[in-house]
Amino acid sequence: YIDSTENNTGFITSSSNVPAKNGTLHCINDLLPVSTLKASSIIFDICEQFEMTQGDYYMNYYKKWYDGQNTFKNIKWEGDYLQYYYKIDPGFTADVINQDMLQMIGFWWIEVTTPKIMKGKYSLSGMVKGGRICDVYVDGVKVVHIAGSDSNKTPWGDFEWTETTEHTIRMVSTSSSTIFWDTIELTPIKE
Secondary structure (H helix, E strand, O other), X not given: OOOXXXXXOOEOHHHOOEEEOOEEEOOEOOOOOOOOOOOOOEEEEOOOOHHHHOOOXXXXXXXXXXXXXXXXXXXXXXXXXXXXEEOOOHHHHOOOHHHEEEXXXXXXXEEEEOOXXXXXXXXXXXXXXXXEEEEEEEOOEEEEEEEEOOOEEEEEEEEEEOOOEOOEEEEEEOOOEEEEEEEEEEEEOOO
């Protein structure tokens, strides 16, 4: 028996290491403590989709797709095409993860479904470059209008999510424009 003087959960050694059909059984002297993890910063590179990383073009050269509903599981779009943009150019891609982005030109919309995000309060932004005039929607609700041609992490707002789940981020051009989209970024808001 392992002494539990420090209120730690321990093994009852005389009742442990019992062989079973699907593994070994171990007895413990108390319930394991329940802990709630704190939210942490997340930088989601939208080009790191499984289907995208399997192509020979990935981290090598440009690639265009024309079927906006069936090409990727977590990226949907409408427009002339979606382009994987890869270029090592310190002037343009210095603050871009892996020197790759998704690009659209003209009138378009693009929607990315994130991996599951832990419940909590977050400040949401994204790295968007190039001339762009568009509306941003989070889970179907318009949150901000972006108008400008600067290259920065564009703030999209603060959100408090009560469930750990996926979310959708959609950008919709409101005039003919170009977008280079690199990341979705979430920073926990501490209260």
